[in-house]
Amino acid sequence: MTTVTSEETMRTDYTSRLKDHGGxxxxxxxxxxxxxVTPNFLHTQTLAVNISQVATIAIVAMGMTLVIATGGIDLSVGAVMALSGALAPLIFLSDFGQAYPVLGLIAALLFPLLAALVCGMFNGIIVSVLKVQPIIATLILFISGRGIAQVLTNGNLQTFSNPEFSYLGTGKILGFPFQGWLALAIAxxxxxxxxxxxxxxxxxxxGGNERAARLAGGPVRGVKIGAYVICSVLSGLAGLIVVAINSASDAARNGNLMELDAIAAAVVGGALLQGGKAPIFGAILGAVIIQLVKYTLLANGVEDEVALIAKAAIILAAVYIQQARKE
Known part of the structure; x- marks a missing residue:
C-alpha cells in the first residue's frame, strides 16, 4: 500500500495549478x-498598436477555437482574410462605389463577409459531407484563396480613402481601439x-465523441459546417480590419501566416487539439501572449524569423501541457 505524504500532495497541487494557469x-x-526592459512599452501609442494587433489575432483565433472544438482545423483563415480584404477596395474603386458612396460602403462591408461565408460553407461541406480530413480540406482554400485574391487585384496594392470604412481599423471609443471593443463583443x-x-x-x-453525438441524433454535419462558417466569417472580418487600418489592400500580405497565429492562440488559450473544449476568452489570452512575444522580440532587436521559431515553441509547450494534463 502506497502512502501519499502531505509534501507530495502539495507538490501535485502546485504542479496542477501551473498547468491550469500556465497562460x-x-x-x-x-x-x-x-x-x-522594453522602452516605451507603456506608451499610449505602443499599447494602441498592440491592442489592434491582438484584436485581429483574437477574432480569428476565436473562430479557430470553434473549429478545433469539433476536432478539426482550418488552414485557410489567412487566405480568407486576403480574399475579403481584396474585395472591399474593389467595390470602393468601382464605378458603383464612386457613384453611390453610401451603398458602396455597405457593399464593401457585406460582400466580403458573404464571400467568407461561402468559403466556410465550402470547407464545412468538404469536411462533414465528403469526409475529407480537415487539414487537407482547408489546404485547398489555403492555396487557392490567396491566389484568387491576387487575380482579382492583378497582384497590385490597392489604396483608397474612405474615413467611414477606415473607422473599423482606426476608430476609438473611450480611448480604446474600436476593433478591441469589437473583439470583446464577439467573445x-x-x-x-x-x-x-x-x-x-x-x-x-x-469534439468529445463524434460517433456518440451522431448516434444520439445530433446534427453533426450542420454543427461542423456552422463552426467552419463562423471561423471563415470572422477571418473575413479580420481581413477587413487590416485593410481599414492601412487604407490599402495587399493580397500577398494580408493574413499571411495568420493560420499559425490563430492556431497558436487557440492552443495556448486552452483549446484541445482533439476537440471537446472551446475556451473563447482563452483564445483572447492566447492572442495577447502571441502578439506580446512577437512585439517583445522585435522591440529588442530580434529578427522576425526568430519570432516564428518562438511561436512554434509556444505551440509545442502548449501541446505538452495538454498531454501532461491527461496523465
Whole structure:
C-alpha cells in the first residue's frame, strides 16, 4: 500500500495549478519583462498598436477555437482574410462605389463577409459531407484563396480613402481601439453560444465523441459546417480590419501566416487539439501572449524569423501541457 505524504500532495497541487494557469503566468512574465526592459512599452501609442494587433489575432483565433472544438482545423483563415480584404477596395474603386458612396460602403462591408461565408460553407461541406480530413480540406482554400485574391487585384496594392470604412481599423471609443471593443463583443457572443445554446452543446459533444453525438441524433454535419462558417466569417472580418487600418489592400500580405497565429492562440488559450473544449476568452489570452512575444522580440532587436521559431515553441509547450494534463 502506497502512502501519499502531505509534501507530495502539495507538490501535485502546485504542479496542477501551473498547468491550469500556465497562460496567465506566461503573460505576467512577459508583461513584467517589457515594463522593465522594453522602452516605451507603456506608451499610449505602443499599447494602441498592440491592442489592434491582438484584436485581429483574437477574432480569428476565436473562430479557430470553434473549429478545433469539433476536432478539426482550418488552414485557410489567412487566405480568407486576403480574399475579403481584396474585395472591399474593389467595390470602393468601382464605378458603383464612386457613384453611390453610401451603398458602396455597405457593399464593401457585406460582400466580403458573404464571400467568407461561402468559403466556410465550402470547407464545412468538404469536411462533414465528403469526409475529407480537415487539414487537407482547408489546404485547398489555403492555396487557392490567396491566389484568387491576387487575380482579382492583378497582384497590385490597392489604396483608397474612405474615413467611414477606415473607422473599423482606426476608430476609438473611450480611448480604446474600436476593433478591441469589437473583439470583446464577439467573445461575449460566442461565449454565450458555446455555453448557453444547443449549438454549443452539440459543438462540444462532437469534439468529445463524434460517433456518440451522431448516434444520439445530433446534427453533426450542420454543427461542423456552422463552426467552419463562423471561423471563415470572422477571418473575413479580420481581413477587413487590416485593410481599414492601412487604407490599402495587399493580397500577398494580408493574413499571411495568420493560420499559425490563430492556431497558436487557440492552443495556448486552452483549446484541445482533439476537440471537446472551446475556451473563447482563452483564445483572447492566447492572442495577447502571441502578439506580446512577437512585439517583445522585435522591440529588442530580434529578427522576425526568430519570432516564428518562438511561436512554434509556444505551440509545442502548449501541446505538452495538454498531454501532461491527461496523465
Amino acid at each position: 496567465l503566468i506566461a503573460l505576467a512574465i512577459i508583461l513584467v519583462f517589457n515594463i522593465l 461575449c457572443l460566442l461565449f454565450w453560444v458555446v455555453n448557453r445554446t444547443i449549438f454549443g452543446r452539440y459543438l462540444l459533444a462532437i
